[in-house]
Amino acid sequence: MKIFLFIFLLLLSSQAHAALNVFACEPEWAALVQQLAGDKADIYTATGALQDPHRVEARPSLIARARRANLVVCTGAELEVAWLPVVLRESGNSTVQPGGTGYFEAASAVRMLEVPTRLDRSEGDVHALGNPHIQTDPRNFLPIADALAQRLSRLDPANADEYRQRLANFTQQWRAAISKWEQQAAPLKGVTVVLQHKGFPYLSDWLGLKEVATLEPKPGMEPSAAYLTQVLGTLQQHPARLVLRAAYQDGRPSEWIAERAHIPAVIVPYTVGGTAQATDLFALFDDTIARLLAGLK
Numbered sequence: 595m596k597i598f599l600f601i602f603l604l605l606l607s608s609q610a611h612a613a614l615n616v617f618a619c620e621p622e623w624a625a626l627v628q629q630l631a632g633d634k635a636d637i638y639t640a641t642g643a644l645q646d647p648h649r650v651e652a653r654p655s656l657i658a659r660a661r662r663a664n665l666v667v668c669t670g671a672e673l674e675v676a677w678l679p680v681v682l683r684e685s686g687n688s689t690v691q692p693g694g695t696g697y698f699e700a701a702s703a704v705r706m707l708e709v710p711t712r713l714d715r716s717e718g719d720v721h722a723l724g725n726p727h728i729q730t731d732p733r734n735f736l737p738i739a740d741a742l743a744q745r746l747s748r749l750d751p752a753n754a755d756e757y758r759q760r761l762a763n764f765t766q767q768w769r770a771a772i773s774k775w776e777q778q779a780a781p782l783k784g785v786t787v788v789l790q791h792k793g794f795p796y797l798s799d800w801l802g803l804k805e806v807a808t809l810e811p812k813p814g815m816e817p818s819a820a821y822l823t824q825v826l827g828t829l830q831q832h833p834a835r836l837v838l839r840a841a842y843q844d845g846r847p848s849e850w851i852a853e854r855a856h857i858p859a860v861i862v863p864y865t866v867g868g869t870a871q872a873t874d875l876f877a878l879f880d881d882t883i884a885r886l887l888a889g890l891k
Contacts, residue, residue, distance in 0.1 A: 614750055617660050617690070619668035619678065620647055621866040622729040623700060625875045627667060629764045630743050634753050638663075640681075643867030644842045647673055648814065652680040660685035663696065664749055667742065670699025671706060673726035695748060701726060703741040704734045707795045729865060731796035732772050732879050739764055771876055779883050781890060788829065788857075790839035790848045793864070797882075806832045809847045817847050829855050836860050836889045841868035860889040 613636035618624035624639040631637075638659045641647050647669070650656075660666065660681050668674050682691055689696035706724030728734045743761035747754035783802035787794075790809045798805055807828050811821045829851075837859050839848045845859070852859035863872035863881050871881040 614664045614746065615662050617663040617666045619666070619674050620729070622875065622878070623667040623669070625866045625878075626735065626739060626742065627746075629875065630739060630757060630760050631746055632756070632760060634750065634756065635746075643863070643865050643872075646842055648676060650674070650677040652677045652684070656681045657684045660690060661687050663687060663690050665696045665698060665745065666690040667698045667700070669701055669726050669728065671701035671723040671726035671728075672721045673701075695745070698742060698745050700734075700738045700742075701728055703737040704728050707799060708792070725792065725795050727793040727864075728796055730794055730862075730882075731800040732768070732775065733800060734796065735768060735875070736765060739768070767876075771879065775879050775883050778887070782883075782886055785836065785890065786832070786834040788825070788834045788837040788848075788851060788855075790837070790843055793840055794838060794862070797862070801886075806834050809837075809851060816844075822847060822850055825851060826854055836886070838862055840864035858889040860885050862886075 613634055614631065616624075616627050616631070616635045616637045618627060618637055618639050620641055621639050621643050624637045627635050627637050640656055640659070641650055656677075663685075666682070668678060682697075687696075688694065691697060701723065706728075709724040710722065728738075739761060743757045746757045750757075779801050784804060785802075786804045786806045787798070788807045788809065789805055792808055792810070792813050794803070794805070797803065807825050809817050809822065809825060811817055817825075834855065834857055837848045837852050837855070837857055839845060839859070839861060841861050841863050845861070848859045851857075861869070862885060863869040863878055866872055866874060866878050868878070869881055869885075871884075872878040
């Protein structure tokens, strides 16, 4: 009898703490769900911090995870267009298809930058809805968190009060952190930078960085030695103080430029886990600001 009672209580306890199964496309959204849902969500992250989110294989393991998901949280804006549609289609999970209650795109909650006025795929990896690398501006997390908390409450109304409270706590802490980061980053305003990939418009918009050159001849295209030499010539006319690359990118192009232009090469974590220091959302921007300021010295 005691055994049956124990099993019953165990089942009751597991039901009381039943988690939403969340499929997060990128580490930053997994980290945000963790902030908003805590132990109410069982979170799976589809890509790693040192993995290019544009180029992911639609593996059977991803399909299996999507099949079990209650909620898919991704950047959207075509960032995952090469792999996510296949994963969702093959999952057979009607809840998490685009347009469904279990599908959430972070980009839908923010103002997009670099929206092309003319779409020409010959220009490289151009995104029709704008630059998708929205996670490099912490201000974007405020509207995204608000929309995501509403979606969590809709999917799991029994825990809606907790989602709202966690959102309120996150918003208060996040606004305070943004104020701190902006004070720390004041010396970065107007600093000229070279980019390895056009992945920093939101960071530049937030901090007032001035982008003077990009090492990729077209978005997503690796630069040749001849093109890097051309960029070096541009920098003689328009000097830069830093060259930036995301942690997941091959560092050789930025190191080549840094050595010849005599400017520091700065690795930006880009997402949670991109560096050893970027362990969560708050640490992501702590480390980003610290690395940029260290580059100036």
